[in-house]
Amino acid sequence: MRPALSLRLKQSSVLPGFGVTLGYTLLYLGLLVLLPLGALVVKASGIGIAGIAATATEPRVAAALKTSFGISLLAAGVASLFGLLTAWVLSRYDFPGRKLIDAIVDLPFALPTAVAGIALAALYAPNGWVGSLLEPLGLKVAYTPLGIFIALVFIGLPFAVRTVQPLIAEIEGELEEASATLGASRWRTLWSILLPPLLPGVLTGFALAFARAVGEYGSVIFIAGNLPYVSEIAPLLIVIKLSEYDYTGATVIATIMLAISFSVLLLINLLQAWSRRRFGHV
Amino acid sequence: MSDLSAALVLTDSPQQSVVTESKLIRRLAISIALVFLLLFLVLPLVVVFVEAFRRGLAGFLAAFQEADALAAIQLTLTVAAIAVPANLVFGLAASWAIAKFEFKGKSLLITLIDLPFSVSPVVSGLIYLLLFGAQGLFGPWLMAHGIKIAFALPGIVLATIFVTFPFVARQLIPLMQEQGTAEEEAALTLGASGWRTFLTVTLPNIKWGLLYGVLLCNARAMGEFGAVSVVSGHIRGLTNTIPLHVEILYNEYNFVAAFAVASLLASLALVTLALKSFLEWRHGADLAGGTHR
Amino acid sequence: MQGNVLYVAGVKKHSPLRSLLPAIGLAVIGCSGLLTLSSAASAQTQLLNVSYDPTRELYREVNQAFADDWKAKTGETVSIRTSHGGSGAQARTVIDGIDADVVTLGIPSDIDAIAKATKKIPADWRSKLPNNALPYTSTVVFLVRKGNPKDIKDWDDLVKPGVQVITPNPKTSAGGRWNFLAAWGYAQTKDGSGDKAKEFVTALYKNVPVLDTGARGSTVTFAQRGLGDVLPAWENEAFLVLDEFGRDKFEIVVPTLSILAEPPVALVAGNVDGKGTRKVAEAFLSFLYTDKAQAIFAKHHYRPSKAEAAKPEDLAVLPNLKLFTIESLQGNWDDIQKNNFDSGGLFDQISKR
Numbered sequence: 014m015r016p017a018l019s020l021r022l023k024q025s026s027v028l029p030g031f032g033v034t035l036g037y038t039l040l041y042l043g044l045l046v047l048l049p050l051g052a053l054v055v056k057a058s059g060i061g062i063a064g065i066a067a068t069a070t071e072p073r074v075a076a077a078l079k080t081s082f083g084i085s086l087l088a089a090g091v092a093s094l095f096g097l098l099t100a101w102v103l104s105r106y107d108f109p110g111r112k113l114i115d116a117i118v119d120l121p122f123a124l125p126t127a128v129a130g131i132a133l134a135a136l137y138a139p140n141g142w143v144g145s146l147l148e149p150l151g152l153k154v155a156y157t158p159l160g161i162f163i164a165l166v167f168i169g170l171p172f173a174v175r176t177v178q179p180l181i182a183e184i185e186g187e188l189e190e191a192s193a194t195l196g197a198s199r200w201r202t203l204w205s206i207l208l209p210p211l212l213p214g215v216l217t218g219f220a221l222a223f224a225r226a227v228g229e230y231g232s233v234i235f236i237a238g239n240l241p242y243v244s245e246i247a248p249l250l251i252v253i254k255l256s257e258y259d260y261t262g263a264t265v266i267a268t269i270m271l272a273i274s275f276s277v278l279l280l281i282n283l284l285q286a287w288s289r290r291r292f293g294h295v
Numbered sequence: 296m297s298d299l300s301a302a303l304v305l306t307d308s309p310q311q312s313v314v315t316e317s318k319l320i321r322r323l324a325i326s327i328a329l330v331f332l333l334l335f336l337v338l339p340l341v342v343v344f345v346e347a348f349r350r351g352l353a354g355f356l357a358a359f360q361e362a363d364a365l366a367a368i369q370l371t372l373t374v375a376a377i378a379v380p381a382n383l384v385f386g387l388a389a390s391w392a393i394a395k396f397e398f399k400g401k402s403l404l405i406t407l408i409d410l411p412f413s414v415s416p417v418v419s420g421l422i423y424l425l426l427f428g429a430q431g432l433f434g435p436w437l438m439a440h441g442i443k444i445a446f447a448l449p450g451i452v453l454a455t456i457f458v459t460f461p462f463v464a465r466q467l468i469p470l471m472q473e474q475g476t477a478e479e480e481a482a483l484t485l486g487a488s489g490w491r492t493f494l495t496v497t498l499p500n501i502k503w504g505l506l507y508g509v510l511l512c513n514a515r516a517m518g519e520f521g522a523v524s525v526v527s528g529h530i531r532g533l534t535n536t537i538p539l540h541v542e543i544l545y546n547e548y549n550f551v552a553a554f555a556v557a558s559l560l561a562s563l564a565l566v567t568l569a570l571k572s573f574l575e576w577r578h579g580a581d582l583a584g585g586t587h588r
Numbered sequence: 589m590q591g592n593v594l595y596v597a598g599v600k601k602h603s604p605l606r607s608l609l610p611a612i613g614l615a616v617i618g619c620s621g622l623l624t625l626s627s628a629a630s631a632q633t634q635l636l637n638v639s640y641d642p643t644r645e646l647y648r649e650v651n652q653a654f655a656d657d658w659k660a661k662t663g664e665t666v667s668i669r670t671s672h673g674g675s676g677a678q679a680r681t682v683i684d685g686i687d688a689d690v691v692t693l694g695i696p697s698d699i700d701a702i703a704k705a706t707k708k709i710p711a712d713w714r715s716k717l718p719n720n721a722l723p724y725t726s727t728v729v730f731l732v733r734k735g736n737p738k739d740i741k742d743w744d745d746l747v748k749p750g751v752q753v754i755t756p757n758p759k760t761s762a763g764g765r766w767n768f769l770a771a772w773g774y775a776q777t778k779d780g781s782g783d784k785a786k787e788f789v790t791a792l793y794k795n796v797p798v799l800d801t802g803a804r805g806s807t808v809t810f811a812q813r814g815l816g817d818v819l820p821a822w823e824n825e826a827f828l829v830l831d832e833f834g835r836d837k838f839e840i841v842v843p844t845l846s847i848l849a850e851p852p853v854a855l856v857a858g859n860v861d862g863k864g865t866r867k868v869a870e871a872f873l874s875f876l877y878t879d880k881a882q883a884i885f886a887k888h889h890y891r892p893s894k895a896e897a898a899k900p901e902d903l904a905v906l907p908n909l910k911l912f913t914i915e916s917l918q919g920n921w922d923d924i925q926k927n928n929f930d931s932g933g934l935f936d937q938i939s940k941r
Contacts, residue, residue, distance in 0.1 A: 027480055028395050029489030035392035038404070041385045045456055046411055049422035052432055056425055072940055095331050102328040106321055114329070116572040120336050122511075123564035123571075125518025126416075127538040128557040131545055132339035135346060135554075138813045142342065143334070156798055156815055167335055199316055221413075228415025230521035231538070235545075238798040239757075241939060248417040248521065253801060255421070255525070256677035256760040258701060259931065260430065267418040274413040278406055429685030429706065438685060441862065446686040528686040530636060530671045543672075546804045547644055548812065548832045 050271065057268040060261055068265040073241050074250065078269065081247040084158060085226035088165030089173075093219040095166075096173025097211070103174070104181040122171045126231025133164055134235040156238035161246060164232040169222025176218035180211050213288030217281055224277040228270060343561045346554035358544070358555035366532040367540035368559075373448070374536065375516040378455040382512055383505075386463025391497075393464075394471030395479070405468070411460040419457045420525025423450055446528030451536065454522040459512045466508030467501055470582070474500055503578040507571065514567040518560055633666045633868055638682055640675035640694035640762050640851065641802040642825040646888045647692070653884060654875045658868065666868055674802035675762030682706070682856065689860050689869040692853045694762020694803075697925035699854050708858025721852040723876035724890040727911055728763075728770045728849060730841040731810065731819040731826045738817045742843045743774040746818060747791035754816035755796055756806040758928070758935050762851065763803030765929060767820045769914045770847035772928075776917055777845060790938040811838065822849065823906065827889035840907075848911040 057065060068074060103115050121129065137144045137154040144155055154160050184207060192202040230248040238244040245253075247266055254263035315321065348355050358364060389408060393401060411419065425431045427444040437444060444450045478500070482492040498505075520538040527534045535543065537560055544553035575582060639647055651668040658666050671678065671686070675694035682688050683705045693699055696714070699721075703709040714720050732740050738751050746753050756764035768789060775788035798815060800806045803825055810819040811829050818841075819826075826840050853873055860866040875881055879897035886898030895903060918924045928934045 027483050028476055029483075030493070031392060031396045034388040035396070035398070038385065038389040038392050041388075042404075042407060045453065046407065046460060049426050049457070050410075050414075052425045053418070053422045095328070098324060099328045099332065102325050105315065106325055108325055112572070114332060116568050117332070117336055117340075119568055119571065120340060120564060123514045123518075123567045124340070125520060125538050125557075125560045125564070127520040127541050128343060128518070128560050128564075129339060130520075131541065131553060131557060132343045134813070135342050136338055140814050142338065155813065156809070163335075167339070170335065203316075224413035228413065228418065230415065230417050231524075239800060240796070240798050248415045251415075251417050251421060252525065252677075253757065253760055255424075256674060256680050256801065257931075258676075258680055258683065258705070260425075263421060264425065267415075267421050270415050270418055274415070275410065278409055278413055282402065282406060424684060427685075430683065434685055443687065445684060446681060528671055528681050529673055530669045530686075533636075533669050546641075546802075546808060548808070550812065 053264055053267055053271065056260070057264040060265070064261070065265050065268070068262055069269055071262075073245075074247075074262070074266060076242045077245045077247045077250040078266070080158065080161070080243075080245060081227050082273075084161050084246075085165055085223050088162050088226050089169050089219050089223035091162075092166050092169035092173040092222045093215055096170060096218055096222075097177055097215055099170075100174045100177040100181055104178055118174050119171050121167050121169075126168075126229065127235075129167060129232040130164065130235030133160070133167065133232060137163060137236060155236050156244070158237075158244050160236035160238070161233050161244060164236050165226040165229060168229050168232060169226050172221035172225065173215075173218040176221065177211055177214040180214040184210065213284055213291070217284050217288075220277055220281045220284065224274055224281075227273065227277075340561060340565075343554055343558050346550060347558040349554075350551050354551050355555045355558075358549075358552035361552075363531045363535065364540060364552075364556060367535045367537050367556075370448070370451075370533075370535065371517050371537045374452055374455050375513055377452050378459060378516045379509060379513050381456055382459055382463050383509055385460075386467055386508060387505075389464040390467035390471045390501075391493075393468050394474075395476050408461050408464050411457050412465075414457075416458060416519065416521025417525060419522035420454050423453050423457070423526050427453075445526055446530070446534060448534070450526040451523050451534060454526045455516050455519055458519050458522050459515045462512035462515065463505070463508035466504050466511070466582075470501055470504040471497075500581075503574055503581040507574050507582055510567055510570055510574075514564060517563060633664060633865065635666060635668045635689045635865060635869055635872060636687060637668055637670045637690050637692055637872075638678050638686060638688040639670055639672050639692040640678060640698075641672055641804040642763065642807075642822050642828070643692065644670075644672050644804075645828065646824075646885070646890065649884050649888070650876070650881055653880055654872055657875060657878075657880070658871065664868075668872070672804075674756065674760040674764075674805075676701075676760045677801060682708075687859050687863060688856045689863065689865050690853060690855055690873055692851070694849075694851045695765050696850060696852050696921050697765075697929075698762060699852055700921055700925070702854075702856075706858060708856050709854050710857060713854040714852070716855065717853065717873060718877055719893045720850070721854060722850050722893060723853060723881070724851070724885040724892050726823050726849045726851065726890050727846045727909070728766050728820050728843075729823050729826050729846065729907070729909075730843060731821050731829055731838055732817065732841050734837050734839055736839060736841065740818050740841055743771055743788075743792075743845075746771070746795065746820070747788060749795075751795055751818065752797050752816040753792060753795045754798060754806050754810040754819045756803050757799040757801055760801045761803050761806075763806070763822050763825070764799075766822070766847055766849045768928065768935060769918075769924070770820070770849075772934075773847055773912055773914060773917050774843070774845050777912065786934065786938065789934070793935075793938055823891075824889040827905070842907040842909050845910045845912065848913045850913075 060068075069078070099118065103111060103118070134155055135141050137160060139145065139148050139153070139155065141155070147154060152159075154163060188206055189202055192206045193199070197206075228248060230246075233246055234249055237246060237249070239249060247270060251263045251266050254266065316324070393405065424445055426433055427437060427450060428434050429438055429445075431445075434445070444453070478496050479492050482496045483489070487495070518538055519536075520542075523536055524539060524542075527536065527539055529535060529539060529543070531543065537556060541553050541557045541560070544556060637647060637651070647670050651670065655666050655668060658664060671681070675698045679691070679693060679698035679701050682691060682702050691699060691702065691709075699709060699713060703711050703713060710716070730740060732738070739745070740751070745751060755767045758764040758768045771792050772785045772789050775785040776782065779785065798806070798809050800809055803822060806819060807821065807825055807829060809815050811833050821829075829838055830840065853876060855869055855873055860869045877893070879894065882892040882894045882897035883899060883902075885892045886902035889902075889906065891906060892898045914924055915921070918927070926933065
């Protein structure tokens with residue numbers, strides 16, 4: 014492997030276009046992503062650290078951030094759990110309609126969030142198909158934090174499934190057979206042989222689902238009650254602050270959310286690097 | 296439930312018995328997964344179409360006879376027609392630079408390309424407002440020169456480009472990395488120009504991955520709600536995209552029309568999924584590296 | 589596969605500056621493309637009316653009537669675009685630069701906000717048009733479910749435990765602000781003390797499970813989604829629900845006292861001159877005071893400023909009730925906005941938990 018690589022190394026300078034493509038990449042990235050995000054950070058930092066802290070700890074802002082993060086964590090967790098099960102069922106078992114189900118897993122990714130929002134609201138409202146069944150049980154979903162949870166599980170599911178699926182496919186049968194031959198029960202094999210290599214995938218899926226859920230807007234606003242301190246999410250509070258002419262408040266919340274998105278991305282990169290070192294695959 | 300359990304006929308191969316779960320567990324796992332997916336994925340999709348046809352075909356079609364609906368469809372197509380090619384060109388440039396060459400700070404660059412993916416849509420809209428709104432950085436200058444960006448097509452296009460930024464690049468980078476540079480080098484050695492090498496060697500190698508990326512990029516571009524909602528200004532017939540039009544109809548008690556227009560987007564999602572599955576099934580090997588991020 | 593960390597050779601040859609040049613060229617082309625897009629204007633005269641939430645159905649008809657009228661008078665074709673949303677949110681988009689020719693908002697303080705932030709509207713906008721720039725007024729009434737199961741008769745019933753009230757966010761919605769001020773004014777008039785009034789609105793907002801950003805969102809929550817027991821609403825919005833959802837599902841309850849809601853209109857002077865639409869925009873605003881437009885207001889259950897222009901049967905459905913103006917209780921609009929709704933105001937105080 015090494016000699017072949019070093020051979021390529023010498024020749025790689027032959028390929029043209031590095032300057033133009035990298036230059037264009039940096040310029041496009043700079044103008045469309047970094048400049049606008051920079052403007053946000055500059056605008057927010059205009060009021061100083063103390064000002065940012067004061068806005069972030071405003072009871073209503075703190076409550077919205079708590080709602081967004083708390084429910085997103087919970088939803089990403091549930092999505093990961095069911096994502097793992099779904100990925101396992103789809104890769105390991107054969108049943109009629111498996112291909113169709115496999116294709117539909119990506120629906121939340123392809124379905125516009127506003128459509129998902131009105132559909133979920135129609136389903137889970139007290140007079141909706143599912144909501145009317147739950148209502149007699151005293152369970153209210155739409156317009157409560159539970160509604161936000163449902164929407165966020167919906168949004169996060171494809172990430173949870175798709176990060177684990179390829180890892181399940183890569184598991185080598187010999188390991189399981191060896192484990193079984195050595196007398197381990199199926200549960201034990203699952204728990205100590207099969208699960209550990211899937212862990213990076215599950216964690217990456219969790220992080221992606223979480224990152225997406227924290228920022229989600231369209232599918233949530235139709236089904237959340239949007240009640241301050243209870244079911245108001247941080248992105249909605251940004252919109253409300255904007256509507257109230259409170260630009261500083263809006264930019265501060267946006268900056269906090271941006272910092273968190275960036276941290277989650279870094280975490281995902283670290284996770285993948287760790288998994289590469291530990292298990293030799295992405 | 297009865298047809299569901301009928302669907303659970305499992306194929307049992309004897310030598311698998313040590314490396315799989317008991318029949319009962321398998322059935323249980325499949326049932327739980329299916330019920331979960333049915334509740335979370337299939338029902339929302341079904342409800343869109345059922346509500347859309349609540350007043351029959353005529354009620355459904357009426358939603359598309361309104362001038363505002365047609366303007367929204369036209370706007371969404373225009374926005375996608377600009378945003379998707381823009382990100383396509385960027386994706387090709389970025390993946391060429393990143394996959395075929397080595398330089399410092401590459402992983403930071405990749406992280407930055409990924410960033411828009413995890414930024415909240417609302418924030419994605421807000422940042423352009425901070426730049427181009429009347430109270431924003433360039434707003435006063437733009438106003439003075441009569442250039443409209445916020446609350447007009449350019450603002451909507453910019454916000455859409457932002458939210459769909461990583462899709463093509465992220466699909467192509469691992470694919471191009473995997474393919475290496477040997478074929479291109481051979482073509483160049485044989486005297487082909489750089490541009491010709493790209494067109495005749497690289498492009499055929501990545502075409503399915505490219506198509507896959509464009510497909511996902513387009514689905515998001517046409518369906519984006521939050522970011523566009525912040526910069527659009529909601530002028531009906533002018534700056535309302537299809538998803539925003541859905542919201543407006545919904546808020547006008549026109550639920551049948553809202554779901555009818557929504558069903559258009561849901562159909563787009565279904566077509567996207569079908570094409571995506573087809574690409575994975577037919578050209579799975581040529582998409583390598585792209586199935587997981 | 590990850591081994592390509594090793595190829596470094598090709599990089600150093602390129603001077604970064606030279607490599608950026610073609611990229612800058614491409615970017616310039618891209619930018620000019622965007623600019624071309626932005627300046628593509630249509631030949632037809634277009635007016636943009638930025639309005640508040642419940643006027644969607646109203647302006648659809650008014651716009652058409654004006655366009656017909658203008659065509660008949662001048663032979664020119666004018667098309668009027670409208671944008672709807674919570675009144676405060678709409679004012680904010682004007683402040684942020686949407687090129688509205690006219691604003692028709694839900695509450696005077698929203699036009700004041702535009703005037704202050706942008707100077708595009710003169711501070712004395714109220715005096716530019718007849719009747720304090722109010723082509724019509726309205727009030728707040730209650731919408732309840734058929735049969736009035738919670739037996740709601742007046743504002744006092746809204747603060748009772750177990751009654752759920754659906755009302756929009758006063759920070760973003762004009763309807764939400766009128767509801768808040770109406771409740772406050774009722775308590776103030778009844779008990780004669782500001783502290784009692786504060787207690788009253790505190791208790792009322794404890795009964796609110798959902799705060800939507802606009803009046804329309806609240807109506808959808810109440811009427812379509814079946815949440816809550818009572819919807820204090822714009823009178824016109826309450827009638828619209830009866831028309832849209834059926835009189836067999838909802839009924840209107842008229843309180844003993846309510847507020848005179850004043851949704852004003854104004855010319856965005858700073859925009860029309862640049863766009864060359866001043867003449868037609870002014871004509872549009874004057875048109876709102878014509879008999880034709882006044883009759884349309886009454887038809888949509890608004891209270892026309894010229895009652896004699898409306899059809900008697902349209903006026904007959906509007907209930908007769910005692911109305912107070914908030915200015916008579918709280919002074920000028922600067923103070924009303926600041927004391928109640930700005931950051932740290934009464935609404936913020938009572939919604940802290």
